[in-house]
Amino acid sequence: MLSYVLDRLKSSLVVLFVVSIITFFVLMIIPGNPAQLILGTDATPEAIAELSSAMGLDKPLYQRYLSWLLDLLKLDMGKSYVYGESVTSLIARSIPVTFSIAIFAMTMAVIIAFLFGMLSAIKKNSIIDYFSRSIMQLGTAIPSFWIGMVLIVYFGVKLKILPVSGFVPIERGFAHFIKSIFLPSLVLAIGEVGTLLRIVRSSMLDSLKQDYMDMARVKGLGWGKIYIKYALRGALTAPLTIIGMQLAKLAGGTTVVETIFALPGLGRLVLTAVEHRDIVLLQGLVMFITSTVVFVTLIVDILVMLFNPRIKSFHQGE
Amino acid sequence: MKKNISLILGIILVFIILGIWVLSFVRMPYNPNEMNISNRFLGPGLDRDHVLGTDNFGRDILSRIMYGSRNVLLVALVSVTLGSLVGIFLGALAAILKGPVEKIIMRIMDGLMAFPGILLAMMLVAVLERGIKDSIAAISIFMVPVFSRLVYSMILDTENLLYIKAAKSYGSSKKQIFFKHYIPAMLPRLITQFSSSMGSAVMIETSLSFLGLGIQPPYASWGLMLSESRQFFLNYPYLAVAPGIAIIITILGFNLIGDGLNDILINRGSNHE
Numbered sequence: 001m002l003s004y005v006l007d008r009l010k011s012s013l014v015v016l017f018v019v020s021i022i023t024f025f026v027l028m029i030i031p032g033n034p035a036q037l038i039l040g041t042d043a044t045p046e047a048i049a050e051l052s053s054a055m056g057l058d059k060p061l062y063q064r065y066l067s068w069l070l071d072l073l074k075l076d077m078g079k080s081y082v083y084g085e086s087v088t089s090l091i092a093r094s095i096p097v098t099f100s101i102a103i104f105a106m107t108m109a110v111i112i113a114f115l116f117g118m119l120s121a122i123k124k125n126s127i128i129d130y131f132s133r134s135i136m137q138l139g140t141a142i143p144s145f146w147i148g149m150v151l152i153v154y155f156g157v158k159l160k161i162l163p164v165s166g167f168v169p170i171e172r173g174f175a176h177f178i179k180s181i182f183l184p185s186l187v188l189a190i191g192e193v194g195t196l197l198r199i200v201r202s203s204m205l206d207s208l209k210q211d212y213m214d215m216a217r218v219k220g221l222g223w224g225k226i227y228i229k230y231a232l233r234g235a236l237t238a239p240l241t242i243i244g245m246q247l248a249k250l251a252g253g254t255t256v257v258e259t260i261f262a263l264p265g266l267g268r269l270v271l272t273a274v275e276h277r278d279i280v281l282l283q284g285l286v287m288f289i290t291s292t293v294v295f296v297t298l299i300v301d302i303l304v305m306l307f308n309p310r311i312k313s314f315h316q317g318e
Numbered sequence: 319m320k321k322n323i324s325l326i327l328g329i330i331l332v333f334i335i336l337g338i339w340v341l342s343f344v345r346m347p348y349n350p351n352e353m354n355i356s357n358r359f360l361g362p363g364l365d366r367d368h369v370l371g372t373d374n375f376g377r378d379i380l381s382r383i384m385y386g387s388r389n390v391l392l393v394a395l396v397s398v399t400l401g402s403l404v405g406i407f408l409g410a411l412a413a414i415l416k417g418p419v420e421k422i423i424m425r426i427m428d429g430l431m432a433f434p435g436i437l438l439a440m441m442l443v444a445v446l447e448r449g450i451k452d453s454i455a456a457i458s459i460f461m462v463p464v465f466s467r468l469v470y471s472m473i474l475d476t477e478n479l480l481y482i483k484a485a486k487s488y489g490s491s492k493k494q495i496f497f498k499h500y501i502p503a504m505l506p507r508l509i510t511q512f513s514s515s516m517g518s519a520v521m522i523e524t525s526l527s528f529l530g531l532g533i534q535p536p537y538a539s540w541g542l543m544l545s546e547s548r549q550f551f552l553n554y555p556y557l558a559v560a561p562g563i564a565i566i567i568t569i570l571g572f573n574l575i576g577d578g579l580n581d582i583l584i585n586r587g588s589n590h591e
Contacts, residue, residue: 015425015432018428018429019432022429138566140569141517141569143569145524150558153552248434252434256436256525282441282444290434
């Protein structure tokens with residue numbers, strides 16, 4: 001088991017190393033001198049040369065990469081030129097916003113997906129199955145920016161029961177906090193629920209076909225035991241992996257939803273960095289987001305292994 | 319053959335969009351970029367001159383939807399084609415050559431897969447310009463790891479099958495085996511993946527243009543139409559209806575075709591229905 005964890009840890013670090021290379025070198029090919037970008041078009045050549053050497057732009061590329069990587073390991077991601085602030089503190093400030101929405105959204109998606117996924121597998125080809133399969137298809141086809149606009153009109157403007165923009169920190173009251181993240185989380189949940197429901201349904205269908213299910217029925221167990229203790233337990237591996245991937249994706253900030261609801265999260269920072277070509281900020285954000293993704297995936301893989309004795313014994317046998 | 323509702327519905331939806339696309343080259347009711355301030359915010363109605371109404375500049379929404387279909391379909395088709403070709407090539411290279419080539423290619427693909435959602439596309443747009451070519455480049459690169467991982471795992475699954483071993487022992491070259499044996503064996507999954515990827519390409523393109531990082535005004539694109547309608551749609555909700563429905567029909571159509579083909583070609587109706 002320890003060897004499995006170490007193995008996964010090693011490959012996660014390799015992925016992050018590759019990502020750091022991609023990020024650094026892709027963003028280096030941006031046309032124009034970053035110093036010129038910061039100083040504006042009317043800067044003197046001397047000023048640009050001075051700032052360039054201060055930023056280390058005159059050094060060879062691999063040296064710049066190494067010093068960037070070392071700083072990154074010390075959590076020093078440089079200074080954003082748009083905000084004039086350190087990237088680390090900008091990210092730290094956005095985390096509560098993005099993480100709150102991501103976690104709330106996944107909670108909603110998990111509840112809906114498991115409820116309808118299980119029912120639709122148990123009552124295959126019933127009305128509830130057709131309904132679930134419609135959610136499955138529509139959930140992945142409706143763009144989040146469109147459903148966001150629709151929800152803003154109905155809940156925020158027509159019914160006036162929910163705020164349509166901005167974020168209220170949890171310290172200023174739990175009810176206000178939940179209200180401020182409800183609509184954006186709902187939009188994200190709608191985007192994720194289709195994929196998750198599909199996996200829950202198909203895993204559950206597989207699980208219901210297993211021999212031990214016949215056993216459980218023959219023994220005359222109640223439906224709660226049959227479906228939850230036996231069928232659901234056998235059907236957890238794939239959904240757990242998908243939940244992990246989805247949570248990781250949302251924790252990286254979702255630019256579209258944060259833009260519609262004017263939330264000061266990671267996704268907004270990404271958009272600002274892209275719009276203004278703030279390379280330092282974008283490098284820091286990409287590294288932070290991909291690290292989150294890799295880390296969450298790692299945790300989920302380990303959890304799945306703990307849940308699934310087959311994987312555990314497979315690795316012990318090695 | 320068993321009736322396949324997903325496939326039929328998907329084909330109908332994609333045909334609707336293709337019909338709009340073809341019509342946009344034949345005749346559009348109005349010039350999609352022609353502004354007419356005295357005609358702004360005309361509501362939709364089948365008996366009106368502007369069936370889907372006009373926007374804040376008095377431009378005809380139906381014509382803009384039709385014109386926008388060209389951009390969306392062009393970007394999606396070209397980027398999925400490019401991305402899948404490069405992805406298939408790299409995935410096959412890794413699986414067949416093995417050794418360091420395999421390691422390097424697959425580690426790069428793992429790295430690209432660590433970028434969630436449209437982050438990779440956004441990062442590439444920061445480096446490139448904003449426009450059709452750049453959206454295509456960004457979405458193509460997004461598609462590469464999807465296809466290369468698929469091809470890689472499929473080749474690893476089939477390389478020990480008897481007919482491949484037989485071909486090897488007959489002295490067939492790697493190229494021959496790839497084109498004669500691997501490609502036909504992989505075709506069903508590749509076609510299915512291609513169709514679903516068309517759906518995600520449409521989603522990425524419209525998201526990028528909604529964020530102002532894709533096709534630039536005054537050209538019409540569905541995502542851009544929605545983002546332009548944001549400041550007016552509280553009073554004129556119809557502005558957001560047509561582009562939204564166009565996007566949903568397109569994505570739904572390609573996804574349903576992907577699902578339907580998956581049932582027919584791969585699962586053969588075994589565990590999905």
